Amino acid sequence: MEEIIKRLYIGGYQGFEMGIFSQKDSRVNVIKRVLKRELKNYLENGLEWVITGGTLGCEIWAAQVALELKEDYPDLKLALIFPFEEFGSKWNESNQLLLSELKTKADFVDSVSHHPYQNPAQFRNHTDFLLNHTEGALLIYDQEFPGKTKYLLTSIEKFQEKNPYELQMISMDELENSYDFDDSV
Numbered sequence: 001m002e003e004i005i006k007r008l009y010i011g012g013y014q015g016f017e018m019g020i021f022s023q024k025d026s027r028v029n030v031i032k033r034v035l036k037r038e039l040k041n042y043l044e045n046g047l048e049w050v051i052t053g054g055t056l057g058c059e060i061w062a063a064q065v066a067l068e069l070k071e072d073y074p075d076l077k078l079a080l081i082f083p084f085e086e087f088g089s090k091w092n093e094s095n096q097l098l099l100s101e102l103k104t105k106a107d108f109v110d111s112v113s114h115h116p117y118q119n120p121a122q123f124r125n126h127t128d129f130l131l132n133h134t135e136g137a138l139l140i141y142d143q144e145f146p147g148k149t150k151y152l153l154t155s156i157e158k159f160q161e162k163n164p165y166e167l168q169m170i171s172m173d174e175l176e177n178s179y180d181f182d183d184s185v
Contacts (some may be wrong), residue, residue, distance in 0.1 A: 012058030012140030017147040082111040083126035136166030
């Protein structure tokens with residue numbers, strides 16, 4: 001029997017890995033529509049928290065979708081948990097503004113390391129923290145198209161060897177099949 005997922009970590013490709021460099025790219029709407037559909041399924045089964053690390057791309061889009069869903073699911077909470085302090089401070093102005101807006105609307109904002117970026121161990125600690133504080137992950141990732149998310153996937157698979165942990169992946173095929181399909185989610 002599948003465990004009820006109350007805290008779901010959402011991760012996936014960064015925008016540049018998908019060739020997406022603008023929030024106005026039509027593919028962003030497709031990704032958000034698929035995320036919304038999947039999150040509604042989780043919400044109907046007890047989801048309470050959407051947790052993301054706030055990277056540009058799938059994590060930002062997931063946070064935006066979670067905020068949209070709060071209109072119909074007011075008990076849903078959004079947590080932005082960054083790997084380190086000052087996360088996103090070197091982004092361009094429009095991306096910093098986007099992150100700042102999400103921070104003001106999220107229910108919980110913090111970082112695992114309370115220091116600015118120092119070394120890659122902060123990313124490993126971040127992943128370990130997220131896995132230990134969620135019951136499952138939803139990744140927009142396709143193993144046929146490797147990207148940085150492969151490191152997260154490897155960490156999840158190792159974590160699953162010793163812990164019950166749900167993993168759902170949304171593949172490129174699923175996104176492409178949703179591209180022309182308007183299911184008014």
